[in-house]
Amino acid sequence: MNTDLTNILKNDLTNGVNLLVGAGFSKLAVAGPKRAEVPTGNGLRDELVAAFDIKGGQALLPLPKLYSILMAGAKRDAVIDHLTSRFQIKGFDDLYRNLENIKIKNVITTNIDDLFYNIFAGGRAYVHDMIAHGPDRENDGAVNYLPIHGSVKHPERGYTFTAVDLASAYKSNISGHETLKFLLASAPTIIIGYSMEDPGVLSMFENSTSLARSTANRWYLTRTSDEGEHEYYRSLGLTPVIGGTKEFLELLGTMAPATVTSARKLRKLDGLPQVSEISAQGLESYFRGDAPKWYDMYFDRIPHLQRFAAVLDRAIGGKNSLLLGVNYSGKTTMLMQLATYLKKNTETDIIFVDYLTAERANHLVGSGAGGYLIVDNCCSSIDGFNIAARSGKFTIVAADREFNYDISIQHLDTKNFHIHNISSLDERDLATLYSAIPPAIRRNPLVVPRLNNNSKPFALEFVQQNISYVEGRNWQKRLIEDVKKINSELSNILIMNCFVYNCRGAISDELLCSFLGEYSQRPFELMAALRSYLTETAAYASAKGLVAASRQDFYVPRSNLFADQVVKFAPDVDFSAMYRQFFRNVRSDVVPRWDNFRIAAYQVYYTKRVFPEWRDGKAFYDELFDRDQNYYDLQHAALYLSNKGQHKLAFSYIDDALQRSRNRVFSIRNTHAQVLFAANIHNAPSDDVAKQEVLESMQILRACLEGDRRSRNHAIVYGEQTLRIAKVLGAGHAAPYLQLAKEALEAEADKGATKKIRDLVRDLARLPR
Numbered sequence: 001m002n003t004d005l006t007n008i009l010k011n012d013l014t015n016g017v018n019l020l021v022g023a024g025f026s027k028l029a030v031a032g033p034k035r036a037e038v039p040t041g042n043g044l045r046d047e048l049v050a051a052f053d054i055k056g057g058q059a060l061l062p063l064p065k066l067y068s069i070l071m072a073g074a075k076r077d078a079v080i081d082h083l084t085s086r087f088q089i090k091g092f093d094d095l096y097r098n099l100e101n102i103k104i105k106n107v108i109t110t111n112i113d114d115l116f117y118n119i120f121a122g123g124r125a126y127v128h129d130m131i132a133h134g135p136d137r138e139n140d141g142a143v144n145y146l147p148i149h150g151s152v153k154h155p156e157r158g159y160t161f162t163a164v165d166l167a168s169a170y171k172s173n174i175s176g177h178e179t180l181k182f183l184l185a186s187a188p189t190i191i192i193g194y195s196m197e198d199p200g201v202l203s204m205f206e207n208s209t210s211l212a213r214s215t216a217n218r219w220y221l222t223r224t225s226d227e228g229e230h231e232y233y234r235s236l237g238l239t240p241v242i243g244g245t246k247e248f249l250e251l252l253g254t255m256a257p258a259t260v261t262s263a264r265k266l267r268k269l270d271g272l273p274q275v276s277e278i279s280a281q282g283l284e285s286y287f288r289g290d291a292p293k294w295y296d297m298y299f300d301r302i303p304h305l306q307r308f309a310a311v312l313d314r315a316i317g318g319k320n321s322l323l324l325g326v327n328y329s330g331k332t333t334m335l336m337q338l339a340t341y342l343k344k345n346t347e348t349d350i351i352f353v354d355y356l357t358a359e360r361a362n363h364l365v366g367s368g369a370g371g372y373l374i375v376d377n378c379c380s381s382i383d384g385f386n387i388a389a390r391s392g393k394f395t396i397v398a399a400d401r402e403f404n405y406d407i408s409i410q411h412l413d414t415k416n417f418h419i420h421n422i423s424s425l426d427e428r429d430l431a432t433l434y435s436a437i438p439p440a441i442r443r444n445p446l447v448v449p450r451l452n453n454n455s456k457p458f459a460l461e462f463v464q465q466n467i468s469y470v471e472g473r474n475w476q477k478r479l480i481e482d483v484k485k486i487n488s489e490l491s492n493i494l495i496m497n498c499f500v501y502n503c504r505g506a507i508s509d510e511l512l513c514s515f516l517g518e519y520s521q522r523p524f525e526l527m528a529a530l531r532s533y534l535t536e537t538a539a540y541a542s543a544k545g546l547v548a549a550s551r552q553d554f555y556v557p558r559s560n561l562f563a564d565q566v567v568k569f570a571p572d573v574d575f576s577a578m579y580r581q582f583f584r585n586v587r588s589d590v591v592p593r594w595d596n597f598r599i600a601a602y603q604v605y606y607t608k609r610v611f612p613e614w615r616d617g618k619a620f621y622d623e624l625f626d627r628d629q630n631y632y633d634l635q636h637a638a639l640y641l642s643n644k645g646q647h648k649l650a651f652s653y654i655d656d657a658l659q660r661s662r663n664r665v666f667s668i669r670n671t672h673a674q675v676l677f678a679a680n681i682h683n684a685p686s687d688d689v690a691k692q693e694v695l696e697s698m699q700i701l702r703a704c705l706e707g708d709r710r711s712r713n714h715a716i717v718y719g720e721q722t723l724r725i726a727k728v729l730g731a732g733h734a735a736p737y738l739q740l741a742k743e744a745l746e747a748e749a750d751k752g753a754t755k756k757i758r759d760l761v762r763d764l765a766r767l768p769r
Helices: 006-015 023-028 041-051 056-060 063-072 076-086 094-101 115-119 166-170 174-184 199-203 227-235 245-253 263-267 283-287 294-298 307-316 331-345 358-366 382-391 402-408 427-436 459-465 475-486 488-502 509-516 522-536 560-569 572-585 594-601 604-610 614-628 631-643 647-660 666-680 688-707 712-729 731-752 755-765
Strands: 017-021 029-031 089-092 104-109 126-129 142-147 189-192 218-222 239-242 320-325 350-353 371-376 394-401 417-421 546-549 554-557
Touching: 006 017, 017 174, 023 029, 023 245, 041 063, 041 076, 063 076, 089 115, 094 115, 094 245, 104 174, 126 358, 174 509, 189 245, 218 227, 218 245, 227 239, 294 331, 307 320, 307 331, 307 394, 307 417, 320 331, 320 402, 331 350, 331 371, 331 394, 358 382, 371 382, 382 394, 394 402, 402 712, 402 755, 427 459, 475 488, 475 522, 475 560, 488 509, 488 522, 488 554, 488 560, 488 572, 488 594, 509 522, 509 572, 554 560, 572 604, 604 614, 604 631, 614 631, 631 647, 631 666, 647 666, 666 688, 666 712, 688 712, 688 731, 712 731, 712 755, 731 755
Parallel strands: 017 104, 017 189, 104 142, 126 142, 189 218, 218 239, 320 394, 320 417, 350 371, 371 394
Antiparallel strands: 029 089, 546 554
């Protein structure tokens, strides 16, 4: 390495840098079954020609053209498989380990290999995939990793081997391009393995927006010592450094390792706050729907309900528990109460998280962490949850909504968990909760909500009947109207924020700028104005606005209930405009917790509201698939089109999803059965062909049940369709399916009965055999 500014470079490396990594960076690694050098350019073309026996003129084509031909032909899947195998790293020079000596904030790469995953396996840091999960600003050990041309870790996304430049993945989305520049401007950047003849590299450093302008150093590693070339690089705002990958890694070897996080400190990164770190608040806000706060827990201001003791006893005994409940039934409150009790009464480490990626879980397990692991919204962290559960190193208490559990149980490893359903409250709990409501907002006398089928109320149902609202009922609807009168952009941001939060995402600075399509100070001024209005207005004391979590720099609504109500009461035209703008401007790599967000955000519940005309909805899903190449988007499209009565068209989408998933994904086969059933059940009484299609749907579901017995959703759909057959065709036609439907649902009830399961078991029992 040769530069006149070595001390500045080392200072940047110590305090945190971005790595912009090209093909040359992987030269010291071997990959594929034959442990050969990682191929690039014409070398990869020659390998593909040999592997797929390509003859004639095609064999002489450059890689981009050859790859395009292969992707358009019948060998597409085989090519993807070949590339996935060929670019899996099998060994690498120990010099790469020196990367652990520096602090890396973001890695942006056009390479598809998994070199960085191998380098950091078992180390102090871990790779966090931004395309799968969005950015991670919460965990110091996370190295944000952006493989913009694909990664062998996710072959289903496909790969990009074209002549287009670094920004090619963003060509259809100027917001995405600007976001990448924003990311690179956030810290000093090391450019390694790229040629400055690539205009894409240059475009990443254009100062076209005020937020992308940065005084952060940009170090470009080059083999040339030509001073004329160096002067050219300086004119672009780059500082030339003579050297390549090997020399760079050797330099890192001369540096002291990055600050070592002790095992105990690592375990406490997600621990509970100290009393000095929490702020006081009025208890009224909790009973009006605000999220529970640690202040209320530490000072025992919210009473324990009866099921708390059983969960606590299991935890102290080293046994795992899973809390299930409907929305606003007190799951998070009970988890926080449990954590507080354990903090006060035990010496055991406590980790409390509401999102746990597989990479983060592996990092915790590898660090030697143990003790209590408390996981809220566990169905949003299935891979991480399973890693922690199977490690045997933690006593786990987790929680989620019944609905999320019903559709996720086939993926969750709950073999050693006891299920606690905490939704319904008995008379003792009602009296306890009523007494805890502050007198200033408590109504007299106590009222028990009247519910169908003699059901017991859950916490929110009961509390809403027993408190007074200064703002009146449904005040969120008036709030949206008032904010819109001030500035329609503010109401748009409010609705967007609540929508993202409802879908278990979070608003970062990058996302806000992406959404508005502006990379200047204006988006922050708008957010500040919205927060100020919601905090200071006297008309809506319960709003208290959006608050920024200071450590993560996220903008979040103060409660799930507030977010739910804003989304519910937003005028359809306003919600639709926000939704369209969001998916037009915002890419996955700026949405924290993207993997969870996309599942919720693309569901029919939202799209049928935004796209009442099915052709518009179809176009939306087509655009999503063209952009992300994710076969689950085809599944969402099929469900949407079926909901709109376009059953034949829905069939073409779910068939495409089946083929692309190679018929291996049971949830897609389940959707295939549902679409087939919905398309034919109405005509089944008078059309023998339609009747046979209905019966075929039941056979598909039976195969799903037998091949994927972990899935609760298969049992639910099978039971629902059995009841529908009985209603439309008569009980006699449903009889062949009745026994399996009952057995499957009763087996699921034994694992953990939710209201839907109980209702289906009851209704099936009423059918004659």
